[in-house]
Amino acid sequence: MCVKRRKVDDMIKTVASVGLPVDETLAIKKRRITPKEKTKGMKRISIVTGIHGDELEGQYVCFEVARRIEEAFENLKGIVDIYPAMNPLGIDSITRGIPAFDLDMNRLFPGNIEGNMTEYLAAEIVKDVSGSDLVIDIHASNIYLTEIPQIRINELDEEKLVPLAKEANVDFVWVHGASTVLESTFAYSLNSTGTPCLVVEMGVGMRITKEYGEQLTDGIFHLMEVLGIWAGKTKKPRVPIVSKNPADVSYLNAAVGGLFVPKVNHWEELKQGDVIGSIIDPLSGKVLDEVKSPVDGILFTIREYPIVDEGSLMGRLLRKEAYKQ
Amino acid sequence: MKKKVIYELKGLYRDNLRVTGYEFGKGKKSVCIVGTMRGNEVQQLYCCSQLVKKFKQLEEEGRIASGHKILIIPSCNPYSLNIQKRFWPIDNTDINRMFPGYDLGETTQRIADGVFKELMEYDYGIQFTSFYMPGEFMPHIRMMEEGYSKIETALKFEMPYVVVRKVRPYDTATLNYNWQVWDTEAFSFYTTTTTTIDRKSAGQAVLSVMKFLSALGIVKYQSGSTAKESRVIADTEMVSVRTAKSGIFEPLVKVGEAVEEGTPLANIVHPYEGTIMETLYAPTDSRVFFMHTDPLTYANTAVFKLVVEDE
Numbered sequence: 001m002c003v004k005r006r007k008v009d010d011m012i013k014t015v016a017s018v019g020l021p022v023d024e025t026l027a028i029k030k031r032r033i034t035p036k037e038k039t040k041g042m043k044r045i046s047i048v049t050g051i052h053g054d055e056l057e058g059q060y061v062c063f064e065v066a067r068r069i070e071e072a073f074e075n076l077k078g079i080v081d082i083y084p085a086m087n088p089l090g091i092d093s094i095t096r097g098i099p100a101f102d103l104d105m106n107r108l109f110p111g112n113i114e115g116n117m118t119e120y121l122a123a124e125i126v127k128d129v130s131g132s133d134l135v136i137d138i139h140a141s142n143i144y145l146t147e148i149p150q151i152r153i154n155e156l157d158e159e160k161l162v163p164l165a166k167e168a169n170v171d172f173v174w175v176h177g178a179s180t181v182l183e184s185t186f187a188y189s190l191n192s193t194g195t196p197c198l199v200v201e202m203g204v205g206m207r208i209t210k211e212y213g214e215q216l217t218d219g220i221f222h223l224m225e226v227l228g229i230w231a232g233k234t235k236k237p238r239v240p241i242v243s244k245n246p247a248d249v250s251y252l253n254a255a256v257g258g259l260f261v262p263k264v265n266h267w268e269e270l271k272q273g274d275v276i277g278s279i280i281d282p283l284s285g286k287v288l289d290e291v292k293s294p295v296d297g298i299l300f301t302i303r304e305y306p307i308v309d310e311g312s313l314m315g316r317l318l319r320k321e322a323y324k325q
Numbered sequence: 326m327k328k329k330v331i332y333e334l335k336g337l338y339r340d341n342l343r344v345t346g347y348e349f350g351k352g353k354k355s356v357c358i359v360g361t362m363r364g365n366e367v368q369q370l371y372c373c374s375q376l377v378k379k380f381k382q383l384e385e386e387g388r389i390a391s392g393h394k395i396l397i398i399p400s401c402n403p404y405s406l407n408i409q410k411r412f413w414p415i416d417n418t419d420i421n422r423m424f425p426g427y428d429l430g431e432t433t434q435r436i437a438d439g440v441f442k443e444l445m446e447y448d449y450g451i452q453f454t455s456f457y458m459p460g461e462f463m464p465h466i467r468m469m470e471e472g473y474s475k476i477e478t479a480l481k482f483e484m485p486y487v488v489v490r491k492v493r494p495y496d497t498a499t500l501n502y503n504w505q506v507w508d509t510e511a512f513s514f515y516t517t518t519t520t521t522i523d524r525k526s527a528g529q530a531v532l533s534v535m536k537f538l539s540a541l542g543i544v545k546y547q548s549g550s551t552a553k554e555s556r557v558i559a560d561t562e563m564v565s566v567r568t569a570k571s572g573i574f575e576p577l578v579k580v581g582e583a584v585e586e587g588t589p590l591a592n593i594v595h596p597y598e599g600t601i602m603e604t605l606y607a608p609t610d611s612r613v614f615f616m617h618t619d620p621l622t623y624a625n626t627a628v629f630k631l632v633v634e635d636e
Contacts, residue, residue, distance in 0.1 A: 107495060
């Protein structure tokens with residue numbers, strides 16, 4: 001059955017393309033939706049996802065944003081650019097990085113127009129997205145960890161981005177320290193050149209968590225309302241916990257390799273000493289370690305992939321002091 | 326020779342990961358040599374194995390100067406070598422992007438930390454490493470600009486080239502960078518290949534390390550060859566030859582070959598029809614320093630890097 005779409009003003013454009021060696025062209029595409037009545041100086045929001053090919057949560061958000069616009073197109077007052085697949089080869093081959101190059105695309109920005117294929121693509125993407133009034137770069141953790149919907153902000157951009165992040169209907173805003181290595185990320189490239197970019201982390205790799213996708217879509221519509229891009233009624237965003245102090249976050253790393261079996265739920269409040277799970281050895285039948293909460297806090301990251309090496313991250317807790325103030 | 330386990334990680338179903346080091350001589354921490362960090366760096370492993378063999382001989386013959394300790398770690402990552410995977414088996418992270426490491430952090434951060442505690446505080450650090458792109462190099466020493474390492478020290482390797490390059494953001498998490506932060510003069514050693522063994526350039530590497538240590542008075546070694554001067558070049562001075570088309574890469578020259586302006590360097594062949602879609606030519610009189618080696622290539626790829634010879 002074909003669902004009839006409402007007529008909207010949109011176009012699908014190729015942002016960058018390169019010919020691959022054997023009978024294939026790699027094209028990075030975007031969909032631009034514009035209001036019926038174009039006004040001078042109308043605002044633009046860009047929804048970007050798929051830089052990591054194994055992170056799919058943003059796919060549903062791209063679809064849902066477009067669907068809701070089509071449902072009430074008359075409310076659109078600005079430009080919405082949707083970039084669902086920054087790394088199409090990665091998405092198609094369940095590969096986090098860029099296949100063949102084994103490179104993390106989010107360490108290639110701002111790229112180089114004169115550079116090799118990967119650098120060229122990165123540079124064209126930055127050129128196309130730059131100038132947006134807001135960019136939402138949607139990530140989905142990785143295949144090992146599930147994240148509560150959150151926005152991560154480099155401390156250098158705290159003042160500019162935290163007020164916007166508070167309107168995004170996420171549960172948590174994590175302001176983290178600046179790191180030289182992160183200077184080659186997409187978000188850093190944009191934020192450092194005057195295009196505000198919020199990095200969303202939510203859910204888990206290789207999966208769609210519909211409930212998170214809808215939560216973030218509500219947030220995107222609210223942000224669009226704040227920016228004057230959407231005239232329709234939007235949901236009041238939830239008030240996120242904002243953490244700016246590195247000591248707020250407690251990391252749970254495996255003391256030993258084995259199979260991690262959790263005993264608690266994601267986003268559950270725990271007391272110091274509560275059992276979070278066990279690391280077991282299926283061969284010997286032994287419990288190798290009982291993982292206990294080191295602090296009073298809430299579990300905002302939980303391990304999804306059960307096999308752990310010594311040191312593997314099993315979870316992150318936000319200390320109680322950070323959200324009970 | 327003292328063989329010791331530098332770092333060990335317990336495996337669930339696999340044997341434990343052991344990072345094994347070979348110590349020669351006694352005294353202050355003079356020179357540390359590190360091989361494979363990634364699972365495809367077979368040539369780097371081979372070079373270190375040849376150095377272990379050589380140092381064993383030197384030690385037995387009393388040719389290591391007293392007061393100097395030399396440590397060689399042929400591989401920091403046997404787990405990846407054994408499954409022929411470039412990065413860490415479970416999470417695909419690169420140990421050489423985790424330095425100086427963190428003992429309470431994630432697995433590869435812990436490995437980096439465990440290894441770095443042993444590697445630090447040496448006067449000199451040599452890492453046999455690989456380029457992110459598949460290809461062959463003229464053997465050379467590579468070092469970072471404005472670091473702790475000195476060019477005059479690099480010249481003691483007597484390699485034909487010392488390449489100096491700018492520090493990029495990702496460098497800050499590499500072994501080479503962190504060695505320098507902790508006052509070790511660090512040098513990356515590139516031989517010709519990575520995934521295959523090239524005995525000639527491995528032999529050249531052994532000889533070069535001997536010359537280096539001999540010049541520093543750490544070993545007694547007479548190479549029998551006359552002292553050679555290295556040419557110091559910035560990586561930005563090299564001439565890149567890029568593809569305009571994607572297709573089958575058919576090289577027409579070899580790495581190290583001198584080429585005149587206009588020499589055909591490679592053809593890009595249509596993958597179905599066999600026709601030549603593009604021929605790449607040397608834009609100037611030069612020597613082939615780097616050449617792409619995969620049979621397929623993408624457009625916009627720097628498949629050659631040429632060094633313009635001094636007048």
